[in-house]
Amino acid sequence: MKQLFLLEDDMSLISGLSFAVKKQGYEIDVARTALEADTLWVNGKYDLVILDVSLPDGSGFDFCRKIRQTSKVPIMFLTAADEETDIIMGLDMGGDDYMTKPFKLAVFLSRLNALIRRSENFNTDTTELNSNDITVRLLKGEVYKHGKPLDLTASEYKLLCLFMENPDHILSPKQILGKLWDCGENYIDNNSLTVYVRRLRTKIEDNPGKPKRIVTVRGMGYKWNTAD
Secondary structure (H helix, E strand, O other), rough: EEEEEOOOOHHHHHHHHHHHHHHOOOOOEEEOOOHHHHHHHHHHOOOOOOOOOOOEEEEEEHHHHHHHHHOOOOOOEEEEEOOOOHHHHHOOOOOOOEEEOOHHHHHHHHHHHHHHHHOOOOOOOOOEEEEEOEEEOOOOEEEEEEEEOOOOOOHHHHHHHHHHHOOOOOHHHHHHHHHOOOOOOOOHHHHHHHHHHHHHHHHHHOOOOOOOOOEEEOOEEEEOOOOO
């Protein structure tokens, strides 16, 4: 049975979400403060984490950073903070989805199930990606260029993995956004994707102004190019 972790201080929301996910067949542990969350995280193994941002004694962003030091578990932010900068920051530090309050319960459950399915479909037989002098060690979340480590944000890392897992295939912006982020397109849109691609290119390309690894296919999308 899948085990969920919820960090939220609103009792009415805790009650509603706990009832809903249990009806879906999940178990759920709840923390109302960052201190309680630290204790639960040490003692348990979870399949998905749901984090509020504003807490009585801290921030869900801080707890996300702590999780990402040791775990690749899917993380969903659930918060009233709907500024685009907050959402981008949450995804950059390792969040997989970001829902703003108020929200429809059916949409929440749909996204939750999608995150868990995506995690289950991860191919554990593949431990390393190699292409164009770029190496990704999936189990460790490490990226190397010509054998030297690269410092990528969580979003840049996920984007790079998606490209390298689909060599020489054109991926449309819609496909990329759908595979990496379940957030509404009002927040993570084509313009935001362009920024992510540009930032990733500055780290992996020899000449970011003339990219050879991540190439733009005009009018169609992007492609991980393996040709010389």
